[in-house]
Amino acid sequence: MKPTVHDIAAHAGVSLATVDRVLNGRAGVREVTRLRVEEAVTALGFVRDVAAANLAKGRVYTFTFILPANDNSFMIGLRAEVEQAARRASGERMAIRIVDVPAFDTGALVAALEDAQAGMPDGVAFVAIDAAEVRAAAENLLAAGIAVVTLVSDLGGTARTHYAGIDNIAAGRTAGMLTGRFLSGRAGPVLPLAGSLMVRDHRERLQGFSAVMTERFPERAILAPVEGRDDPATAERMVEEALAAHGDLCGIYSFGAGNRGLIRAIERLPTQMRPVVILHELTDVTRLALVADLIDAVLNQDAGHEVRSAIRVLKAAADGSKVVEAQERIRIDIFLKDNLP
Amino acid sequence: MKPTVHDIAAHAGVSLATVDRVLNGRAGVREVTRLRVEEAVTALGFVRDVAAANLAKGRVYTFTFILPANDNSFMIGLRAEVEQAARRASGERMAIRIVDVPAFDTGALVAALEDAQAGMPDGVAFVAIDAAEVRAAAENLLAAGIAVVTLVSDLGGTARTHYAGIDNIAAGRTAGMLTGRFLSGRAGPVLPLAGSLMVRDHRERLQGFSAVMTERFPERAILAPVEGRDDPATAERMVEEALAAHGDLCGIYSFGAGNRGLIRAIERLPTQMRPVVILHELTDVTRLALVADLIDAVLNQDAGHEVRSAIRVLKAAADGSKVVEAQERIRIDIFLKDNLP
DNA sequence: CTGTTAGCGCTTTCAA
DNA sequence: TTGAAAGCGCTAACAG
Numbered sequence: 001m002k003p004t005v006h007d008i009a010a011h012a013g014v015s016l017a018t019v020d021r022v023l024n025g026r027a028g029v030r031e032v033t034r035l036r037v038e039e040a041v042t043a044l045g046f047v048r049d050v051a052a053a054n055l056a057k058g059r060v061y062t063f064t065f066i067l068p069a070n071d072n073s074f075m076i077g078l079r080a081e082v083e084q085a086a087r088r089a090s091g092e093r094m095a096i097r098i099v100d101v102p103a104f105d106t107g108a109l110v111a112a113l114e115d116a117q118a119g120m121p122d123g124v125a126f127v128a129i130d131a132a133e134v135r136a137a138a139e140n141l142l143a144a145g146i147a148v149v150t151l152v153s154d155l156g157g158t159a160r161t162h163y164a165g166i167d168n169i170a171a172g173r174t175a176g177m178l179t180g181r182f183l184s185g186r187a188g189p190v191l192p193l194a195g196s197l198m199v200r201d202h203r204e205r206l207q208g209f210s211a212v213m214t215e216r217f218p219e220r221a222i223l224a225p226v227e228g229r230d231d232p233a234t235a236e237r238m239v240e241e242a243l244a245a246h247g248d249l250c251g252i253y254s255f256g257a258g259n260r261g262l263i264r265a266i267e268r269l270p271t272q273m274r275p276v277v278i279l280h281e282l283t284d285v286t287r288l289a290l291v292a293d294l295i296d297a298v299l300n301q302d303a304g305h306e307v308r309s310a311i312r313v314l315k316a317a318a319d320g321s322k323v324v325e326a327q328e329r330i331r332i333d334i335f336l337k338d339n340l341p
Numbered sequence: 342m343k344p345t346v347h348d349i350a351a352h353a354g355v356s357l358a359t360v361d362r363v364l365n366g367r368a369g370v371r372e373v374t375r376l377r378v379e380e381a382v383t384a385l386g387f388v389r390d391v392a393a394a395n396l397a398k399g400r401v402y403t404f405t406f407i408l409p410a411n412d413n414s415f416m417i418g419l420r421a422e423v424e425q426a427a428r429r430a431s432g433e434r435m436a437i438r439i440v441d442v443p444a445f446d447t448g449a450l451v452a453a454l455e456d457a458q459a460g461m462p463d464g465v466a467f468v469a470i471d472a473a474e475v476r477a478a479a480e481n482l483l484a485a486g487i488a489v490v491t492l493v494s495d496l497g498g499t500a501r502t503h504y505a506g507i508d509n510i511a512a513g514r515t516a517g518m519l520t521g522r523f524l525s526g527r528a529g530p531v532l533p534l535a536g537s538l539m540v541r542d543h544r545e546r547l548q549g550f551s552a553v554m555t556e557r558f559p560e561r562a563i564l565a566p567v568e569g570r571d572d573p574a575t576a577e578r579m580v581e582e583a584l585a586a587h588g589d590l591c592g593i594y595s596f597g598a599g600n601r602g603l604i605r606a607i608e609r610l611p612t613q614m615r616p617v618v619i620l621h622e623l624t625d626v627t628r629l630a631l632v633a634d635l636i637d638a639v640l641n642q643d644a645g646h647e648v649r650s651a652i653r654v655l656k657a658a659a660d661g662s663k664v665v666e667a668q669e670r671i672r673i674d675i676f677l678k679d680n681l682p
Numbered sequence: 683c684t685g686t687t688a689g690c691g692c693t694t695t696c697a698a
Numbered sequence: 699t700t701g702a703a704a705g706c707g708c709t710a711a712c713a714g
Contacts, residue, residue, distance in 0.1 A: 001433070011507075047432045048432060051392035052392075052396050054392065055390075055392060055393050060343075084665075090343070090388060091388050091389075091390070092392070114379060170679055171680070174679045174680040176679070177677050177678075178677070180639075182525075184523075184525055184526055185526030186525075195583070197604075208679075212569070212679060238617075247374050258598045305668075306667070308668065321613050324429075324645070324649075326645050329682055332677040336675075337518070338517070338549075338553060339508075339511045339515040339673045341667075341670055
């Protein structure tokens, strides 16, 4: 039978309360007593029953998720994952509140963060905008003892407990490597298509992409990046213009949203003129395009994993426990048509 | 505040015991009473606190993991993950026993399964050998009400609750696609290097690889697969022989273990003669080779994820609850040197 | 500094 | 067929 606090108390010749104090590192225990208890713990191989502890604490973890009211597939999916997680979490003594804010609106985000802080939750997760005001608001949360997790998009500096998202520089590098290798033997320039170069993730992706192209494929021309504003129509126009200007355009790396437009433009091209296309986020549209050989690879971040990870990290932070590091690293999924989930 | 059994009891005008009987579908409750309770449950939106229930039941989930005493890096890592998970699990009312069996030994595996069954655990996870006797043993477990999860390597038929591992056909296809595309414009044959074609995973990987090569790159010659027996020295010799026989060998897909030997052989080749190499499992050796540009991509299955997933599935099966499907799909990770974790 | 005691939400005897 | 009461392993007042 597994030893319980009672066994420890008996073995150490102290009361339950004292055992509890030692176990939870609370003050008010003489050094000798503490040692006796700790000895008993190791002697009996005691492992605290977390479920029982939480039950006794009657503790309900409260977390606030702040999400941009963005209408692209990825954000819609992210929201759905948070909702689903919230439902399951309610059975595990966690209450998750979801707050919507207008997309790309620094002021609104800051207001939402302040608002969240007023409610004194155990933790806050949000899709960051990398601005000084946001950083300040995040630091306030931390100062108030509230765990802060950035989701999908990170904050510069260290004004957060954890970042649940992919390494965007690595993602850009990966895209560069795939583009370069898939194009071996084919001449022509490559177009980087951003959502907006104002957002940190997109800048980082471009940075990684450019770095690899320069290091590994120096002979390949990289066009100046254009911005599709995460909007299908704009993206489509940008691609059309690039194709018109460069008849030999042979590659596109799209690292923003609005890929429906890009795909429409590609679709109109005769097969043998189609560029190698690498883009981000697996959605209905990009999946179909991959299957139809309109695009060549999709780099993806798993929103479900990001949300679950954020919750685990917030919970661990709330009760000062540790997480399995490897489990919380968000992978850059590379999907070809052959390994689609 | 979340409603508890007390609230239900009060609302329905019955005692706790009766609520419990209804909640757990036990007999001995009049139909009218049952309905009153169920009504209260839905009216108050009651969700049973599983942790508290388990605490009261004093239930400890017992799971047995049967692992091959194999000395390759992957299996060593897998074992370490199980051990780590076992430690954490003991704090969550789960007791995980690890049993070692000689690798590739059907009889020993069957004996271990029977042995496990005798102990009547709640679930068993094991690295399957795809043989009729094993299938029969697994079916016995299921018949005894014990959940069965195959780990890393699956069993044909449906003699299991769940498979925690990658889709090996898809992995082979992915390797084929990468090989074909990375080689565009370069002539020469490609060598499939198996561990053993007796194991199902390896056969499936070869099958997927061959299929893609035939469909998409029909002009590319595929040599007859050779077996490295998961042994570095043998693999090295096989590669040497292939290189000697085919001076223009330009690609190798290695889908077994023992890659240290393969890498040694590659290392000796002048840079411009090196074939495109795709292999499985990220280990110290393969990681270094990737960084050093000796190989081109590593397909990987995350042992930690597989183990955690197996445990979640076993637990869910034990208490008849559902899992998050998407979370339990084991990904085929594609690692280039740019997205190494 | 240490111990006593009453729960947390649920299950489980044992009576009625 | 139903209910009262005692716990599961742990925590948290409140005394001492």
